[in-house]
Amino acid sequence: xxxxxxxxxxxxxxxxxxxxxxxxxxxxxxxxxxxxxxxxxxxxxxxxxxxxxxxxxxxxxxxxxxxxxxxxxxxxxxxxxxxxxxxxxxxxxxxxxxxxxxxxxxxxxxxxxxxxxxxxxxxxxxxxxxxxxxxxxxxxxxxxxxxxxxxxxxxxxxxxxxxxxxxxxxxxxxxxxxxxxxxxxxxxxxxxxxxxxxxxxxxxxxxxxxxxxxxxxxxxxxxxxxxxxxxxxxxxxxxxxxxxxxxxxxxxxxxxxxxxxxxxxxxxxxxxxxxxxxxxxxxxxxxxxxxxxxxxxxxxxxxxxxxxxxxxxxxxxx
Amino acid sequence: xxxxxxxxxxxxxxxxxxxxxxxxxxxxxxxxxxxxxxxxxxxxxxxxxxxxxxxxxxxxxxxxxxxxxxxxxxxxxxxxxxxxxxxxxxxxxxxxxxxxxxxxxxxxxxxxxxxxxxxxxxxxxxxxxxxxxxxxxxxxxxxxxxxxxxxxxxxxxxxxxxxxxxxxxxxxxxxxxxxxxxxxxxxxxxxxxxxxxxxxxxxxxxxxxxxxxxxxxxxxxxxxxxxxxxxxxxxxxxxxxxxxxxxxxxxxxxxxxxxxxxxxxxxxxxxxxxxxxxxxxxxxxxxxxxxxxxxxxxxxxxxxxxxxxxxxxxxxxx
Numbered sequence: 001x002x003x004x005x006x007x008x009x010x011x012x013x014x015x016x017x018x019x020x021x022x023x024x025x026x027x028x029x030x031x032x033x034x035x036x037x038x039x040x041x042x043x044x045x046x047x048x049x050x051x052x053x054x055x056x057x058x059x060x061x062x063x064x065x066x067x068x069x070x071x072x073x074x075x076x077x078x079x080x081x082x083x084x085x086x087x088x089x090x091x092x093x094x095x096x097x098x099x100x101x102x103x104x105x106x107x108x109x110x111x112x113x114x115x116x117x118x119x120x121x122x123x124x125x126x127x128x129x130x131x132x133x134x135x136x137x138x139x140x141x142x143x144x145x146x147x148x149x150x151x152x153x154x155x156x157x158x159x160x161x162x163x164x165x166x167x168x169x170x171x172x173x174x175x176x177x178x179x180x181x182x183x184x185x186x187x188x189x190x191x192x193x194x195x196x197x198x199x200x201x202x203x204x205x206x207x208x209x210x211x212x213x214x215x216x217x218x219x220x221x222x223x224x225x226x227x228x229x230x231x232x233x234x235x236x237x238x239x240x241x242x243x244x245x246x247x248x249x250x251x252x253x254x255x256x257x258x259x260x261x262x263x264x265x266x267x268x269x270x271x272x273x274x275x276x277x278x279x280x281x282x283x284x285x286x287x288x289x290x291x292x293x294x295x296x297x298x299x300x301x302x303x304x305x306x307x308x309x310x311x312x313x314x315x316x317x318x
Numbered sequence: 319x320x321x322x323x324x325x326x327x328x329x330x331x332x333x334x335x336x337x338x339x340x341x342x343x344x345x346x347x348x349x350x351x352x353x354x355x356x357x358x359x360x361x362x363x364x365x366x367x368x369x370x371x372x373x374x375x376x377x378x379x380x381x382x383x384x385x386x387x388x389x390x391x392x393x394x395x396x397x398x399x400x401x402x403x404x405x406x407x408x409x410x411x412x413x414x415x416x417x418x419x420x421x422x423x424x425x426x427x428x429x430x431x432x433x434x435x436x437x438x439x440x441x442x443x444x445x446x447x448x449x450x451x452x453x454x455x456x457x458x459x460x461x462x463x464x465x466x467x468x469x470x471x472x473x474x475x476x477x478x479x480x481x482x483x484x485x486x487x488x489x490x491x492x493x494x495x496x497x498x499x500x501x502x503x504x505x506x507x508x509x510x511x512x513x514x515x516x517x518x519x520x521x522x523x524x525x526x527x528x529x530x531x532x533x534x535x536x537x538x539x540x541x542x543x544x545x546x547x548x549x550x551x552x553x554x555x556x557x558x559x560x561x562x563x564x565x566x567x568x569x570x571x572x573x574x575x576x577x578x579x580x581x582x583x584x585x586x587x588x589x590x591x592x593x594x595x596x597x598x599x600x601x602x603x604x605x606x607x608x609x610x611x612x613x614x615x616x617x618x619x620x621x622x623x624x625x626x627x628x629x630x631x632x633x634x635x636x
Contacts, residue, residue: 022401022436030436032400032454035353041437043452045405049444082350083340087363087450118340118348119359125446126367132405132439132450134361136350 023146027228028076028212029137031144038144040137042073048128056172059098061190063105066133069215071113071194072268074137076213077144078203081196083118084110087132089125098129113196145203145272150210150229150292154273157286159195161243162218163257164188166264167250181245192268198284199270205281209292211272216265218289219310222299225273232295237262237303239289258303262310341464345546346394346530347455349462356462358455360391366446370508374490377416379508381423384451387533389431389512390586392455394531395462396521399514401436402428405450407443416447431514463521463590468528468547468610472591475604477513479561480536481575482506484582485568499563510586516602517588523599527610529590535583536607537628540617543591550613555580555621557607576621580628 023031029040044066048054052062067084074081086106090099110117115135168189171182178186195213202208210225218235226233240261250257272286279286293300301308341349347358362384366372370380385402392399404424408417428435433453486507489500496504513531520526528543536553544551558579568575590604597604611618619626 022434025436030401030403032436034355034357034456037352039352039357039454041403041452041454043403043405043437043439043450045407045439045441045448045450047407047441047443047448050407050442083348085348085359085361085452087361089363089365089368089448116340118343118350119361121361121363121450123363123365124368125365125448127445128443130363130365130407130443130448130450132361132363132448132452134359134403134450134452136357136359136454138352 023144027147028073029079029144031077033141036141037138038141040074040077040079040139040144041134042070043132043134044069044073046131048130054094054098054129057190059101060105060108062131063102064109064191066131067106067109067115068192068194069268070133070135071115071196072192072213074135075194075196075199076211076270077137077139078199078208078211079137079139079144080200081113081115081135081137083116083136085134086117086120088120089123089130091125091127091129094129095124113194139203143203145208145211146228147210147212147225148228150225150231150273152231152292152294154209154292155276155288156222156233156235156290156292157272157274157288158214158218158241158269159198159284159286160267160269161241161246162214162267162269163242163246163261163264165192165266165268166217166260167246167255169264169266170255181249184245185249189266192266194268195270198282201282201284202270202272202278205274205278207274207278207281209273211270214265214267214269214271217263218271219263219299220265221271223297225271226297226299230297232293232298232300233290234293234300234302235290237301237308239287241287345465346391347397347462349395351459354459355456356459358392358395358397358457358462359452360388361450361452362387362391364449366448372412372416372447375508377419378423378426380449381420382427382509384449385424385427385433386510386512387586388451388453389433389514390510390531392453393512393514393517394529394588395455395457396517396526396529397455397457397462398518399431399433399453399455401434401454403452404435404438406438407441407448409443409445409447412447413442431512457521461521463526463529464546465528465530465543466546467526468543468549468591470549470610470612472527472610473594473606474540474551474553474608474610475590475592475606476532476536476559476587477516477602477604478585478587479559479564480532480580480585480587481560481564481578481582483510483584483586484535484578485564485573487582487584488573499567502563503567507584510584512586513588516600519600519602520588520590520596523596525592525596525599527591529588532585532587532589533583535581536589537581537617538583539589541615543589544615544617548615550611550616550618551608552611552618552620553608555619555626557605559605
């Protein structure tokens, strides 16, 4: 579930009054009690010209990504997906081959994660493709990992390298010939990996405080956890893992890999807080990037052991 | 859940293989077992220029209708809505007042039926407004009324007058000054009544064979029930209830009220099959319009006791 751009969905509780035992509103998924299990629901919309260009993205990539970003929201709750619902509006020139290839990408990731398409709506549009995917999932009652559970002293972890997707987007916007490294980064932008098995395994440890997926960049996303949990954080920029491909491309382009890793979004790795020992309870790597502190929803950034500041100009030393 | 225009969502089972105990795919809602209860999910997309014009519909009407058509799908299963998820893409010129007024219409119907907005996604778009609403609901396990349960000998009922919405759309497209009767019909087009309490009461009788909501017109929608149930039907055109307002407007315009009632869509009344005695078990009127027969998914139309035929030219006597 994306964070609304216009703010009115954030005011759900104000507009609609109490929603009793339903939690997770404004989290990655809404969490609805259904007997022994809780139901998880998330939805994301992709609009042509805003989220993708038909001239750049293959239809398969758009289909793949429309599912991936939603599965990532289920992963971020420690849940298991049940099925997807696809609504798609197609202008005339996308109703033939484009639509079929979109469905191939959609079906490929659906089969890979064993998540069936259970329904939806198809319609025409005048000009732009519009895609909405809703995913329902489930977790044991009370077992969803919210953003609000971070505890002072917890370590902050991520599940993989960051910055690839952001660099991929920069490369897309350049519209130049690409090297294989650059193609790899663009691929990470269009085909992110939803961390479903990791999310389930992490939830099963019982040790995770807060968790979410990285869609807007750590600087912004960690802020959501801090505000929801009423805590602060210290983050070491040097600790952010970056891929070899990102390092090489940044070297050639003069970009800062660390800055992309900290502030560019759409990596869809999991960001979580837990005690150190969680690393011994899962069979995949967790990368520590900092620690939860008592502060007031602020992130203190460190680079080479020194405080630095994160501004629109990037990271600068105090 | 609308019936897809391009057919690829109909092929869900082919693309995605078995979905085990999940039923209702291609029905008004998907039906997913969740312990003692079944989960119902439906989703509908409204696109500017296709489903509404910003120059004709008030923002409140678009917001209201986006919820109404989905609640109608829950009603058609005999279910109870739990909550809604709104995805909305807004071009620059709709991000201020238009969006706020849209939310007022959305909130009005949500409050009226006690259905909270539980999440969603807001984004910008280049040119057209795109709205997707997903609704989750519930019913007792195995209690959802599908389209496939019609039995030979059942009476076919509708819950209210038909044709108003279709006439309202014709009036909208004329873009002329409107009489109060005409305004009423346009109102029925933009603000249909989801028959939620009726759907619940009908399901509770245990007598309903098949049920759906009338979105494409009886001629088309009854065909879905007949194909899903492997039965035929006889329908008396004279039995279709029409409103006084529709009769008066049709009289002035030279339109056929009966034809609009049979073939125009978006009335969102319930269409159901059940034994005659069901009328004594509910406290609202049910209008019998015909009977389920053994035939092969064909509708035999009658007018004044005579067989007639339904073609693109309307109803003609044999």
